[in-house]
Amino acid sequence: MVIGYVFTGALIIASLIIQGHGSFDVLKVAGAKPDLLFIAVVFFSYNFGSFYGEVTGFIAGLLHDAVSNAPLGLLTFPKVVLGYIVGMFGRSVLRENLATVFLLVLAASIVKGIISLFLCYIFDGASVASRAGVIIPESIYNAVLAPFLFMLYNKIFEREIERAGN
Amino acid sequence: MDFIIRHKTIVAFIGFSLFCLISLTLKTSTPITTVEGIGSLFALPFQKGYDGLQGGIHRFWAGFTELGELRDELQRTRQKLMKYETIADELAEMKRENARLRGMLSMMDRIQYESIPAMVISRDPDNWFRTIVLNRGSSDGVKVNMPVVAYHGDEKAIIGKIIEVRGSVSRVQPIVAPEMKLGVMLQASRFPGLLRGYSSNTNLCLMDYVSKSVLVKFGDVVVTSGQGGIFPPGLVVGKVLKADIMEASAYQRAIVTPALDYNRIEDVFIIKKEPDREFLDLIKSAEE
Numbered sequence: 001m002v003i004g005y006v007f008t009g010a011l012i013i014a015s016l017i018i019q020g021h022g023s024f025d026v027l028k029v030a031g032a033k034p035d036l037l038f039i040a041v042v043f044f045s046y047n048f049g050s051f052y053g054e055v056t057g058f059i060a061g062l063l064h065d066a067v068s069n070a071p072l073g074l075l076t077f078p079k080v081v082l083g084y085i086v087g088m089f090g091r092s093v094l095r096e097n098l099a100t101v102f103l104l105v106l107a108a109s110i111v112k113g114i115i116s117l118f119l120c121y122i123f124d125g126a127s128v129a130s131r132a133g134v135i136i137p138e139s140i141y142n143a144v145l146a147p148f149l150f151m152l153y154n155k156i157f158e159r160e161i162e163r164a165g166n
Numbered sequence: 167m168d169f170i171i172r173h174k175t176i177v178a179f180i181g182f183s184l185f186c187l188i189s190l191t192l193k194t195s196t197p198i199t200t201v202e203g204i205g206s207l208f209a210l211p212f213q214k215g216y217d218g219l220q221g222g223i224h225r226f227w228a229g230f231t232e233l234g235e236l237r238d239e240l241q242r243t244r245q246k247l248m249k250y251e252t253i254a255d256e257l258a259e260m261k262r263e264n265a266r267l268r269g270m271l272s273m274m275d276r277i278q279y280e281s282i283p284a285m286v287i288s289r290d291p292d293n294w295f296r297t298i299v300l301n302r303g304s305s306d307g308v309k310v311n312m313p314v315v316a317y318h319g320d321e322k323a324i325i326g327k328i329i330e331v332r333g334s335v336s337r338v339q340p341i342v343a344p345e346m347k348l349g350v351m352l353q354a355s356r357f358p359g360l361l362r363g364y365s366s367n368t369n370l371c372l373m374d375y376v377s378k379s380v381l382v383k384f385g386d387v388v389v390t391s392g393q394g395g396i397f398p399p400g401l402v403v404g405k406v407l408k409a410d411i412m413e414a415s416a417y418q419r420a421i422v423t424p425a426l427d428y429n430r431i432e433d434v435f436i437i438k439k440e441p442d443r444e445f446l447d448l449i450k451s452a453e454e
Contacts (some may be wrong), residue, residue, distance in 0.1 A: 018287045021223060028429070031367020035292060051175040058182045067291045068297075073186030075292065080182040084175070123190040134366050 004160040008044060011153070012060045015040050020067060032137035034145045035109070037064055041079050042086050042108050042146070043153050046096075047161050050087025057083030071123060078115040082108050096154075098147045105146035109139035183368075216450040279398065281315070282306055287335070289429075295357050296363065296428075302436060303334040311441045313397045314338050316434045323402040323425035324348075324390060325434055338434075340452050341403065342369050349393035350403050355380050358391050361403060364421060369420040369429065371404060381422045382409035395442035417422035 015036035018024055027033050037060050045053020061076025068075060086108055094100050113135030154161065169395040170177050284300040302308050314325040325342035339346055348432040350373060351358045357380040364370040373388060386406040392399025404424040
């Protein structure tokens with residue numbers, strides 16, 4: 001399981017670096033780029049349950065807050081909430097296929113966007129109208145990309161998923 | 167203890183959520199310095215490592231992709247240098263003449279600012295915040311609110327301003343960020359306006375509060391007005407894409423395309439100009 005934790009940490013750091021690199025901006029569609037970190041959190045939560053999902057979401061969120069110009073907690077809280085919720089609809093409830101992953105990530109991304117927008121409005125004094133337009137393109141982008149990333153992550157975490165009994 | 171272990175999922179969820187909400191609440195209330203200080207203490211080593219790693223990857227990747235571009239750039243730079251060498255004498259003469267004329271008109275010399283060359287090492291890894299990180303920090307003399315520019319052809323064009331400084335890195339809020347407010351004017355007609363980012367998912371700006379008495383048309387150049395005390399006047403901001411006259415408003419507004427593409431900025435200059443004292447006093451009094 002230690003190897004699983006190491007892989008989890010490596011995947012989070014790699015997602016954060018890829019996402020933050022300037023070259024990644026060429027993938028922008030309608031002004032939005034996919035949130036690889038969030039897709040990874042949903043993957044962990046879906047496969048290993050709420051506890052693993054929320055802990056991963058918390059750590060990934062703190063790192064995300066640290067490298068973004070965001071108040072500590074603003075990007076963490078949505079990941080913790082979604083890590084917890086997605087874990088309840090995990091592999092044991094929803095069988096994995098293209099449609100399930102697409103819909104799960106789409107719904108999770110929209111909820112994440114709404115929570116983030118709500119927190120921005122309350123705590124960051126930010127212009128909500130200007131940020132609302134990001135939610136839908138980002139959610140669709142995440143959902144389209146998620147099945148392929150899930151396939152890749154399934155290969156990487158094959159043993160851990162088997163061990164978890166899924 | 168058994169209770170916590172048995173219900174670890176919900177306990178962790180409540181704990182993490184409380185941590186986030188308390189952190190966010192304290193950030194927006196009085197004991198900001200203490201909480202930010204503690205937060206920075208933990209975040210700083212990671213940020214430094216992350217920025218170093220990003221910079222390394224950027225340079226490694228650039229080694230593959232930019233060799234051809236560099237060759238072309240070198241060729242262009244050599245040609246430019248030859249051109250500049252020929253006009254250097256002419257320029258020196260013009261400077262002397264300008265100084266003489268200014269003296270005659272009893273004008274103050276235009277303040278020349280030093281600048282610090284810097285490189286973009288990362289952009290925010292999400293769609294929510296429009297900031298970029300530079301490889302220069304307080305150890306290089308960078309301070310909050312210093313303007314950041316880059317070259318657009320032979321002209322300096324504005325990128326944004328420094329909003330956060332650490333030891334060896336600093337963070338820039340670009341003019342395309344919706345939170346940015348910038349005093350600008352139309353270069354030809356000299357009519358002023360207030361510029362801000364248009365939205366989070368476009369690279370456009372919105373120039374607001376432009377008098378309806380001026381005809382704003384496609385291609386009009388927008389420059390900084392110098393009002394607000396942060397940016398020096400006369401720096402190129404961009405060009406008007408479209409004017410928008412609203413019947414209900416006393417003003418018109420214009421959508422502006424920045425002179426520099428935010429996504430493609432790599433090398434910038436930080437102007438060593440601190441905000442005017444009156445401006446800082448105004449901010450302080452507003453905060454109090």
